[in-house]
Amino acid sequence: MKVSNDSDVILVTHALGSCIGLAVYDPVVKVGGLLHYMLPESRINPKKAKENPFMFADTGIPLLFKTCYRYGAIKQRMIVKVAGGAQIMDEKGQFNIGQRNYAALRKIFWKNGVLIQAEDVGGFVNRTMELDIETGEVRLKLPGQNIKKL
Amino acid sequence: MKKIEKILDNIKRLPPFPLVALKIMHIAMDEEVSVQEIVEIIQYDPSITANVLRWCNSPYFGLRRKITSMKEALVYLGSKHLLEIVMLSSCAPYLEKSVAGYELAQGELWRHSVACAIMSQILAKKIKEDDAVVFTGGLLHDIGKIVLSEFVKDTFDKIIQLVKKGYDFLSAEKEIIGMDHAELGGRIGEKWGFPEEITKIITYHHQPEEINDVHVSLVHLADVGVLMLGIGAGADGLAYQGKKEAYELLGLRETDLMACMAELWVNLEKVENIVNFKGKNHGI
Numbered sequence: 001m002k003v004s005n006d007s008d009v010i011l012v013t014h015a016l017g018s019c020i021g022l023a024v025y026d027p028v029v030k031v032g033g034l035l036h037y038m039l040p041e042s043r044i045n046p047k048k049a050k051e052n053p054f055m056f057a058d059t060g061i062p063l064l065f066k067t068c069y070r071y072g073a074i075k076q077r078m079i080v081k082v083a084g085g086a087q088i089m090d091e092k093g094q095f096n097i098g099q100r101n102y103a104a105l106r107k108i109f110w111k112n113g114v115l116i117q118a119e120d121v122g123g124f125v126n127r128t129m130e131l132d133i134e135t136g137e138v139r140l141k142l143p144g145q146n147i148k149k150l
Numbered sequence: 151m152k153k154i155e156k157i158l159d160n161i162k163r164l165p166p167f168p169l170v171a172l173k174i175m176h177i178a179m180d181e182e183v184s185v186q187e188i189v190e191i192i193q194y195d196p197s198i199t200a201n202v203l204r205w206c207n208s209p210y211f212g213l214r215r216k217i218t219s220m221k222e223a224l225v226y227l228g229s230k231h232l233l234e235i236v237m238l239s240s241c242a243p244y245l246e247k248s249v250a251g252y253e254l255a256q257g258e259l260w261r262h263s264v265a266c267a268i269m270s271q272i273l274a275k276k277i278k279e280d281d282a283v284v285f286t287g288g289l290l291h292d293i294g295k296i297v298l299s300e301f302v303k304d305t306f307d308k309i310i311q312l313v314k315k316g317y318d319f320l321s322a323e324k325e326i327i328g329m330d331h332a333e334l335g336g337r338i339g340e341k342w343g344f345p346e347e348i349t350k351i352i353t354y355h356h357q358p359e360e361i362n363d364v365h366v367s368l369v370h371l372a373d374v375g376v377l378m379l380g381i382g383a384g385a386d387g388l389a390y391q392g393k394k395e396a397y398e399l400l401g402l403r404e405t406d407l408m409a410c411m412a413e414l415w416v417n418l419e420k421v422e423n424i425v426n427f428k429g430k431n432h433g434i
Contacts, residue, residue, distance in 0.1 A: 016380050019379065126387045
């Protein structure tokens with residue numbers, strides 16, 4: 001996870017795979033944060049969750065918002081964008097980590113009244129995501145494609 | 151020349167795999183292998199010896215003191231790590247290159263391979279399996295991509311059209327080129343004289359259900375886990391099948407895979423240490 005209020009900074013997270021990239025931005029104070037989490041729930045590996053809470057949706061997402069608040073961001077103003085959650089092909093439904101990651105996020109957002117403004121999730125593609133702190137623009141890079149705005 | 155003939159011709163023209171590394175790979179299949187035996191083989195190859203010393207002093211193996219002789223290396227490392235070092239230093243030159251057909255920049259396939267080797271070990275530990283074979287198999291599973299890359303590059307649009315229709319990338323390679331990277335990797339393993347256990351892993355790493363082999367299933371799950379973490383997933387991305395038969399054979403479930411992925415994630419720094427570690431010459 002990275003949070004910044006420095007307008008020269010572009011936060012980047014590479015190669016999301018089934019992981020979720022979550023970008024939040026308050027345009028008034030120009031504070032933004034980018035979280036790259038890989039698994040839905042910290043109870044999968046509580047020991048590792050203690051060492052690195054940003055690995056899991058349920059421990060990482062609250063920390064992202066709280067850190068942004070500390071920089072002066074306000075929840076009601078925050079723009080939320082989501083990317084990643086790609087899937088391995090699987091007819092039997094036993095490699096669902098991408099879907100589970102996304103479902104965990106939806107559940108947390110629903111409980112807390114957070115709306116997603118834009119998203120690019122699922123499929124089989126490996127995405128790279130960046131957040132421009134100056135403008136709040138979120139950009140995605142997919143293999144073989146031009147950079148696109150989210 | 152037909153595509154298949156051209157591919158087979160490319161395999162023929164590959165330089166041989168380093169002989170000493172090959173010998174080590176074979177004796178590593180024996181669980182009782184001693185450090186002394188390994189040292190006896192590698193001492194006659196100055197470049198591998200030099201590499202072993204360099205790798206011993208790399209951050210990954212994190213020994214507290216500087217190792218200056220093979221004798222010390224053998225005392226401090228033990229046979230397991232010594233084997234890993236020989237494999238890493240012999241495979242690096244093949245896997246470090248960029249693989250344009252899959253849009254993997256230089257070092258990306260190497261990162262994927264190292265992560266898969268370590269992930270295979272983590273999964274092997276979970277089922278209390280010996281891991282000398284899976285480390286090497288995990289490291290080499292995608293070796294076919296180095297040869298298939300140029301053919302994938304030439305036919306990429308056709309392959310991706312099939313993927314859009316619901317094909318997985320492996321079947322699309324087979325359909326368009328006539329051979330997929332797993333089968334081709336197995337052929338390379340045969341040409342290089344790899345132990346059967348290793349070529350088996352390479353050939354079947356996307357189709358563990360066809361062979362019912364513990365090592366193959368471990369590397370399959372490791373590969374899938376590493377792809378889901380986005381590590382070295384190129385233009386083919388995650389467009390491969392996950393096979394439940396691998397779980398069943400190993401007695402594992404998705405939650406176990408997730409726990410192992412978490413374990414790998416906290417070890418990624420070690421992976422990066424290996425990936426970025428540059429020996430001056432690689433012994434070939």
